[in-house]
Amino acid sequence: MARSPRSPARLIVALAVAGVLAVFLVYTALAGTSTPQVAPSQLAAQKPGKLSVVGAVVGPLKGDSHSAGGLRFGLRDIGAKGPIVPVVYRGDSPPPLFAVGRHVVVNGRYANGQLLGNGILTKCPSKYTASTSKSY
Amino acid sequence: MADLGRAALVVSLGLAFYALAAGGYAAYTGRRRLATSARNALFACFGSTLVAAAVLAVALARKDFSFVYVATHTNRTLPTVYALSAFWGGQEGSLLLWLLVLTGYGALAVALNRRLLRDLVAWVVPVFGGIATFFAFVLVAVASPFDTQTAPVDGAGLTPSLQNPYMVAHPPMLYLGYVGLSVPFAFAAGALLSGRTDERWIVATRRWTLAAWMFLGFGQLLGAHWAYVEVGWGGYYAWDPVENAALMPWLAATAFLHSVMIQERKGMLKVWNMVLVALAFELSLFGTFLTRSGVVNSIHSFSKSPIGGWFLSFVVISSLFSLVVILWRLPLLKARTRLESALSREAAFLYNNLLLVALSLTVLWGVLFPIVTQLVKGETRTMGRPYYDFFLRSFGLPLLLLMGIGPLIAWRKTSARSLVRTLTWPLAAALVAGVALVAAGAGSSTPGLIAYTFSAFVLATIVVELVRGTRATGSLTTLIARNRRRYGGYVVHAAVVLLAIGIAGSSAYQTTREQRLVPGQSTEVAGYRLTYDRTDPIRNDPNRTGRYAVLNVSGRWNGTLRTGQVTYTGFQETDEDVGIKTDWLRAQDLYVIANFDRGSQAVFFKILVKPLVNLIWLAGIVFVLGSLIALWPDAREQRRLVTRLAPAHA
Numbered sequence: 001m002a003r004s005p006r007s008p009a010r011l012i013v014a015l016a017v018a019g020v021l022a023v024f025l026v027y028t029a030l031a032g033t034s035t036p037q038v039a040p041s042q043l044a045a046q047k048p049g050k051l052s053v054v055g056a057v058v059g060p061l062k063g064d065s066h067s068a069g070g071l072r073f074g075l076r077d078i079g080a081k082g083p084i085v086p087v088v089y090r091g092d093s094p095p096p097l098f099a100v101g102r103h104v105v106v107n108g109r110y111a112n113g114q115l116l117g118n119g120i121l122t123k124c125p126s127k128y129t130a131s132t133s134k135s136y
Numbered sequence: 137m138a139d140l141g142r143a144a145l146v147v148s149l150g151l152a153f154y155a156l157a158a159g160g161y162a163a164y165t166g167r168r169r170l171a172t173s174a175r176n177a178l179f180a181c182f183g184s185t186l187v188a189a190a191v192l193a194v195a196l197a198r199k200d201f202s203f204v205y206v207a208t209h210t211n212r213t214l215p216t217v218y219a220l221s222a223f224w225g226g227q228e229g230s231l232l233l234w235l236l237v238l239t240g241y242g243a244l245a246v247a248l249n250r251r252l253l254r255d256l257v258a259w260v261v262p263v264f265g266g267i268a269t270f271f272a273f274v275l276v277a278v279a280s281p282f283d284t285q286t287a288p289v290d291g292a293g294l295t296p297s298l299q300n301p302y303m304v305a306h307p308p309m310l311y312l313g314y315v316g317l318s319v320p321f322a323f324a325a326g327a328l329l330s331g332r333t334d335e336r337w338i339v340a341t342r343r344w345t346l347a348a349w350m351f352l353g354f355g356q357l358l359g360a361h362w363a364y365v366e367v368g369w370g371g372y373y374a375w376d377p378v379e380n381a382a383l384m385p386w387l388a389a390t391a392f393l394h395s396v397m398i399q400e401r402k403g404m405l406k407v408w409n410m411v412l413v414a415l416a417f418e419l420s421l422f423g424t425f426l427t428r429s430g431v432v433n434s435i436h437s438f439s440k441s442p443i444g445g446w447f448l449s450f451v452v453i454s455s456l457f458s459l460v461v462i463l464w465r466l467p468l469l470k471a472r473t474r475l476e477s478a479l480s481r482e483a484a485f486l487y488n489n490l491l492l493v494a495l496s497l498t499v500l501w502g503v504l505f506p507i508v509t510q511l512v513k514g515e516t517r518t519m520g521r522p523y524y525d526f527f528l529r530s531f532g533l534p535l536l537l538l539m540g541i542g543p544l545i546a547w548r549k550t551s552a553r554s555l556v557r558t559l560t561w562p563l564a565a566a567l568v569a570g571v572a573l574v575a576a577g578a579g580s581s582t583p584g585l586i587a588y589t590f591s592a593f594v595l596a597t598i599v600v601e602l603v604r605g606t607r608a609t610g611s612l613t614t615l616i617a618r619n620r621r622r623y624g625g626y627v628v629h630a631a632v633v634l635l636a637i638g639i640a641g642s643s644a645y646q647t648t649r650e651q652r653l654v655p656g657q658s659t660e661v662a663g664y665r666l667t668y669d670r671t672d673p674i675r676n677d678p679n680r681t682g683r684y685a686v687l688n689v690s691g692r693w694n695g696t697l698r699t700g701q702v703t704y705t706g707f708q709e710t711d712e713d714v715g716i717k718t719d720w721l722r723a724q725d726l727y728v729i730a731n732f733d734r735g736s737q738a739v740f741f742k743i744l745v746k747p748l749v750n751l752i753w754l755a756g757i758v759f760v761l762g763s764l765i766a767l768w769p770d771a772r773e774q775r776r777l778v779t780r781l782a783p784a785h786a
Binding site: 012013016017020023034035036037038052064066092093094095097099121 | 367368369374475478483486487490491494505506509515516517518519520523527530531650652710711712729731733734740742
């Protein structure tokens, strides 16, 4: 009795899944580097290396990100009265929304008790939120 | 008035629960009158939700600050259009909009199909009832927009950067998309519960899915354009969890829209389609959970709220429900035919589906990664832009290629030789485009070059199809009118090509320079010479303070560009007012951001030249046009489907 030809659907799906897994493996082997994300209060316990820190900007803002001394400010846990970590940021101008009190993500390295930043993201007001500067 | 709103929501909750419980019992026992009653409860639920929505809209228009919601999201000076847009500006209003659209969609979809698909619709009503019960419960018990207080003198107002026409349209577009995905989900669940797993539920919901997909896609592009012109960082998509929350269900819905064609035509992929519908619906809910729960960090300022846990519970329950009914009905979901060849249109659709789902799940993995690492390793780790870019290229470029191959390859099977013969012209066009691009210097970015070459290939296949079809029918309009779905799809493909060209051009071939200038100094970037002329402070404006840097531009364009920083009265944030000059001939932008140096006259200018970026926005218009062509009622297609599905109706 002649056998009916087998559908290649399963083979295709299996190959596709294998392909996706292979791409994953290649990525994680060659390029995949995730970055630890911590709050300022957790920095002291971090190992040396790249990281990103989520916190609220504490003034005063001193210096300039383009100069050798960099832009200097502090970073504290969002919504908490935790320790203030000094930040020295060097690189392109910080984003326009960057200001004291703003929630930011600073990318960089932690060394000798200070965060050496090379990139800043500010939280974007992309949802209608109430102003905190007004009282009623 | 708030009492009326609260009462209307309680009525909505009662009616939705009745549609769930009575509808489910009626469908199970076959009681027709009870089923009709449950159906009417769903219609009435829309009515009572409409009353609640009207109460909130009136309160916003009147700026009635005795409503906590109104006082939190508007103030006296806010223009009425933005006061009304605060309806979807806050969490409680967004949820009310969700319930309104859900019950409206549900009532309309059920009303339109109640005679044709009576047995199936009997089960669709309790599914809609279940979803509506969840939203009405959250609105009544967890996050009510009708909480009141002693009216303050003024409200808190709306962040200035959100007082933008894009932000009026962007959120409701996304909601129309998210909620629209509940229609195919409800009908798929109804088909499984009723045991009517033929193609009727797909035919009944195809346009609903297409409309939801169009709204979701266009809504994302509106958000991207707002970020580009208003936020002032020079980009339009940051792979942030909040942005990804809209992208994931859109990708799953894109896969579904393609795979239903295989089920309609060949009776294949029935299980897969059920899984895709459930995946798209669950991802739309999961996105809301992500943005509201605060479990992942986002650059978007969404407030943490207790509804995150409720949403997660609902996602878990509805996912389990989907899984159980699909497994229960597996014997009814057997394919009518089998895939005959790996070189066929069916196979091309399958590859397309696998790539889309892989991309969607890869994005999901990136979003979940911080949570997983926190649970497993006790530390939060995030995936950055390189991760997403890598997978966008890995899955997106083959998808682009398939978009060209799929429409030209034969159904059932074809030979490699025949395929090459069919693709001769598109391949030649791609080759010529590739060589020309290398000669023009586009070889500096390999992914960009591949994207452009593949784009040329896809555009050539669309042209070949249109020319071939026009020759056969005599005119292009007749051709499109005779098969709106197919040619609407081609127009959408053209939009995706424009999008790909725009993204590749503006990212792979972008020129960026940051330069400190004092008045009188100049810099040159990509053929533009920019001279910093002066600083103009904002004067005599009670609402704004700040200053603008004025640049004289020569070279590729001659004129003046202003860019500055503005602080609005009563708000702490400083907004960047970017200077953008669009060159429509090249579809490129000269984009300048000013950062004023403290204590000197100098300004740090970040200058970006973004080639082809405007094709991304043009793609949005073409995308909507193609979607509308595909959505437009097509009598011929309906007749074809009725003929094909006649045995199922019997």
